[in-house]
Amino acid sequence: MxxxxxxxxxxxxxxxxxxxxxxxxxxxxxxxxxxxxxxxxxxxxxxxxxxxxxxxxxxxxxxxxxxxxxxxxxxxxxxxxxxxxxxxxxxxxxxxxxxxxxxxxxxxxxxxxxxxxKTKALDIGKVNNKDYFMNVIAIGTIPQAVNETSVEEKTKLGKLAYAISALKNLADNHSYAFTVQLDGQEKVIESSNLLIGLTNSIAGFEELLPEAKVNDGLLHFIYLKDSNFLESVQTLPSLLSGVDQSNEHVGYYQVKDIRISLEDQGEELHLNVDGDEGDKLPVDITVLPSHLEVFA
Structure with a gap:
C-alpha cells in the first residue's frame, strides 16, 4: 500500500x-x-x-x-x-x-x-558534514541583512525586504579577507559577500545564477570584488543581472567542494544557510549530486 x-x-x-x-x-x-x-x-x-x-x-x-x-x-x-x-x-x-x-x-x-x-533528481548541499541546504549559503553583508530582516518586513515586502536591508548594510561596507579552497585550489579573496548557490533562484531573484541547475552536481561560488562602498555599488548590476562568468566586479567558479576560512583569526563570521543562521567560519561545503528524487 x-x-x-x-x-x-x-x-x-x-x-x-x-x-x-x-x-x-x-x-x-x-x-x-x-x-x-x-x-x-x-x-x-x-x-x-x-x-x-x-x-x-x-x-x-x-x-x-x-x-x-x-x-x-x-x-x-x-x-x-x-x-x-x-x-x-x-x-x-x-x-x-x-x-x-x-x-x-x-x-x-x-x-x-x-x-x-513525474519526479526529478535534486542535488543538495552539505555543510561541515552535518547540515544541509537546498538553495544558497551566504557569508558577509547579505546574510547579515537577511538576519536583520524582521518577520513583519518579510511578510509585508516579500523578497524586496532582503534587497532593502542589503542596500542599507552596503552603506556600512565591511570587506573580509577569506582563504578559499575550491576543489583543493587555494585562493585569498577580499570581499564583502560570498554566495554558494545550488539553484538559479537566490532570494527570489530567479536569474541570479542562470547556469545553475537543480541536478548539475555543482556548487556555484560567486564573490563580490569589492573593498569599499563605491565598489560594492558597482558590483550590484553585475550581480542582479545574472552571473555566468567572472568579470571585473564578480568572481564565479563551478566546483564540487569548498573550504572557507578567515585570514584574521580574531574576526567571527557566521553563515546564512537557506535563510537561517548557520555555523561560523571555517566551514567545509560539498554537494551531494542527485541525492533526492523530488516531485517536480
Missing amino acids: EKVLLVVNPSSGGEKAKDFEEMAKEKLGQGFEEIVVKHTEKGGDARDFAKQAAKDGFDAVFVMGGDGTVNEGISGLAEEEYRPKFGFFPLGTVNDLARALKMPLDPEEAIQSLDLT
Missing part, C-alpha cells in the same frame, strides 16, 4: 493554511492509499518527522510551508540510507526551490498542478 507523509507548518500561508491542507490531502489521495498528516509546533519538527518516515518506509514525504520547512524536510531525509520521494507545497515568502523547479508560487495552483507520476 502506497503511503505518504504530509508535514504541515500551520503558521505558513496565513488564514488559508487549513484550506490548503485539505486541498493537498485530496490531491495526494489520487496517488496514495494512506495519507498521514503531522503539524509542526517548533523548529526541527519537520526534519524529525521526515527522518522517521524514511525509517518507517514511507513511499513519499511532502511538506507544506516556507523555505525553512522545506529545508527541514530535505535535511530529515538526507542522511537516511532509504530516502522516500520528496515533494512540497510552497507557502513561504520567497520559495526559491519552487522557483528553481518552475513550480507555481500560488499554493492552490501548485497543489492542483502536481503530477504524481
